[in-house]
Amino acid sequence: MSGLESLYQELILDHSKRPQGRGLADEEGRNATSHQRNPICGDEITLRVRVGDDGAVRDVTWEGAGCSISQASASMLAALVAEEDGMPRAEASALIDGFREALRSRGELPLDEEVFGDAAALSGVSKFTARVKCAMLAWVAFEDALART
Amino acid sequence: MSGLESLYQELILDHSKRPQGRGLADEEGRNATSHQRNPICGDEITLRVRVGDDGAVRDVTWEGAGCSISQASASMLAALVAEEDGMPRAEASALIDGFREALRSRGELPLDEEVFGDAAALSGVSKFTARVKCAMLAWVAFEDALART
């Protein structure tokens, strides 16, 4: 079951069981919320970003239901943002683009742990084309929410 | 070209060039008219029967445009009716049924010349399934017109 274990790495199962950023923060300060659905499997996420006066992303919180990949991905995204004390928008955009590119690469482009933190464990998903959408869900919501701030 | 000649027998070409019963008779006495089309090739026929007070068919006249098979078949039908001095309805119905059965038989049931006269030359049509409708057109109109008298 090496295929399965390359997909469901320990870290992914951990995040899906003990998700970070779960529970939407109050709508205070400059914030925006995005709701996204995956119509095929019914997974949904509501994700909220809060940005500082400098425009940097202060935090990501979310609520949602879905498979372990989609839950872990949201949790890892929240953790990644939490690591920095304010993530510049340009950096956020670059992360989203890089994540999307890697996931669509069918295993060609691994995610760099230095850049993506725990989310780098999602590299294996790119070989499972039917699951790419699961991993992307939170990131699409993140992109959409950012565009609304 | 033996296939072709079995279809287009001399008699058929003759009837199609010098058709009998062509030109609708006036609507006098007990008569009924039927209009039939073959939607695939656009052939049409308008056929009129006149029946006597005894209910017997006195004559068949028609107008129409179509291929040599459909024209010959109408002509042969008119000739067959003309041969008798009043064709009883039951005989007419039996002829129609017999003709249909033979034409649908894919070459299994030849038409009896004793019964069908010149129309027996249409036996060969039954092997050309795409042309059966051409040969049937006048006979369907005959059946329909009879039902209306």
Add this chain to the structure above:
Amino acid sequence: MTSPAPVLDLAAIRADFPLLGERVNGHPLVYLDSGATSQKPQAVIDAEVAFLTRSNSAVHRGAHTLAAEATELFEDARATVAGFVGAQPEQLVWTSGATAGLNLVAYAIGNASAGRGAPASARFALAPGDEIVVTETEHHANLIPWQELAARTGAVLRHIPVRDDGTLDTDAAATLIGDRTRIVAFPHVSNVLGIVNPVGDLVALAQGVGALTVLDACQSAPHLPLDLPSLGVDLAVFSGHKMLGPYAIGGLYGRSEVLEALPPFLTGGSMITTVTLDEAQYLPPPQRFEAGTQPVSQAIGLAAAVRYLDAAGMAAVHAHEKALEARMGEGLRAIPGIRLLGDATEVERVGLWAFDVAGVHAHDVGQFLDARGVAVRVGHHCAQPLHRRFGLTASVRASAALYNTPEDVDTFLDALSGVRAFFGAGS
């Protein structure tokens, strides 16, 4: 002395399906997704290829030899498939599938409501306040076309609820179906619950108020002996690809007097008599409903599929699948944390079970099984309202066909029993 139930020669059957010999992720494929689409026997593939390489030509349109041959094969296929569901050839309309068939019916009724095809079609015309009754168990294909028809005509859509055990609430149906009811549409077998619905009861209720009945036979046609005329429904649909046949072909069965009165849906070539620039006259059924070039090779393929099913014998197929269903149901009930959808006892079933695994998302279950070569379906199976009714957004569905073996079921059950531990969802 009763004759023994006919049995299938499973080894021979499996050998007829090339894809069943594939390996997936290092394991022999266990295909339990026939409810979505079935695999095709070599005979079906061969029939299509033979047509395409030897007789291919436009049908109903040419006089040349090939065209005549193609037309005959095409119409013979109609007779074969019609016969398989107990119908006459002229009662079978080719469609591109069940979805297309249900849309055909809904749009034709919409056209009747707009006055097309009158006076014959006037009996189908809907007025504001008229009611269309469906069930809570519908596949979206037998739900959304009616929602749209209701929205266009002002008719009201109502639904027969489903009980906790997955059976239709026929008591509620008896109250719901009333004077305002014009159409009653329902599945022969739900693609999530697998229970054979009481068609006779619903038809009787509908006939009592003069409503038109529309049966979605997608999940029964591949699995049960089917005689649509004797079921008494007015219209019924099925899909070729779910019954060993090609994609892009399906059938709409209709009682003759219903089809004859229904106005056309798709319009174009081969369904007309006379056309002027301003209007067209239409052919009788089934051609009236078959605009444009038809799925010719697919019809011939579907005829090969039903001949295959007929040769196996639908009674034997049903008995075999029933045994698989029972084995699967028992096994599933024995695995902790599994909740079956529609676990009614004493009902007739086809060989499928949908279920929820406590603490593990359906998608993850599917992925886990796939790693063992077991192909099942996960998601809402195009039945969102039904899932919502059971408090779920998604479930796992294992569905069998005549080519599945008891070993397939056991492999599936064995794999499944490890899933909660893997995802840390407790034993």
Add this chain to the structure above:
Amino acid sequence: MTSPAPVLDLAAIRADFPLLGERVNGHPLVYLDSGATSQKPQAVIDAEVAFLTRSNSAVHRGAHTLAAEATELFEDARATVAGFVGAQPEQLVWTSGATAGLNLVAYAIGNASAGRGAPASARFALAPGDEIVVTETEHHANLIPWQELAARTGAVLRHIPVRDDGTLDTDAAATLIGDRTRIVAFPHVSNVLGIVNPVGDLVALAQGVGALTVLDACQSAPHLPLDLPSLGVDLAVFSGHKMLGPYAIGGLYGRSEVLEALPPFLTGGSMITTVTLDEAQYLPPPQRFEAGTQPVSQAIGLAAAVRYLDAAGMAAVHAHEKALEARMGEGLRAIPGIRLLGDATEVERVGLWAFDVAGVHAHDVGQFLDARGVAVRVGHHCAQPLHRRFGLTASVRASAALYNTPEDVDTFLDALSGVRAFFGAGS
């Protein structure tokens, strides 16, 4: 120095089409009925068979390996076929054929007229007195759906006349297309006249009044290099079976902003986001227009077909067919008693000619040719109004494709020259 025109390797091409080697009535088959349906190269058949025997599974619906593989093959096919007509993948909607595509457009506009899909779709809504413009040359598939739409909405159908030489009367078009015009639908190439219509002129007229343009590209897609976006039309349709592909598949191309604003036509599974018992929300294009199980193996077959055409090179295909058309036209003009339909000079053409034989019915001509192994089409070719315009109810049509040879044309001409004598219609 201009590079020489690319040429086809005819012998190699013919060897790819198994059916072309058949004998009919004791003669080698001369297939000149590709305007009705084309023959399929082995590569198309193989692509479908390979899919069915190795990857067959439901697409867009499953998480298991087979389903993921099938989904990829299916979407790759979309990209391939879209690319063949110069479009982006999301601008290509699968249909069951051109007839279905044209009905999709007409019904979607009808739905917009009933308020469905508003506010985005409001721009398509028709009101009584609005005008739909078609041509006198239409195939019934691009005529009757508009008649029915007009009848349902109160819109008025008008037609651009055709001149005696078969060209569209663009002067009349300039007068006809005006402020009330909402839709202009026309063929790229008429299936009877073979003349390539001035798409640019008609699009300019339509755009001048803000009307939607709908192109019937059935008879151009198999024969000409096609770049639909650069033609500027809003929507266009084509049929797989006429372009070396399988039956039961076709494409609807749409400009993105048009597809995005159009409400759905067929409804059911796989085209929705959220469904309740009372209403449904729809996916963006192309999925919004693809309800139910799609023609999966056929899409893969059609992709193989356009790859085959691309490998031959559409410029070379066109040049080859142009030469066949010229040879055929010359030969036909030389036979006494033949009247060509649409004998305009100085126009671009595809390789087909329809004609009347003085004193011999088209059906008889077809039968006579068939006896010599020559397959042509006889009848009204689903264009009754056009035949009426030329004072006919039927004609004979010989239509070529890339696999026809100059010898095919000569055999046809030679056989035809004997037809009037056989039927005693003068020399």
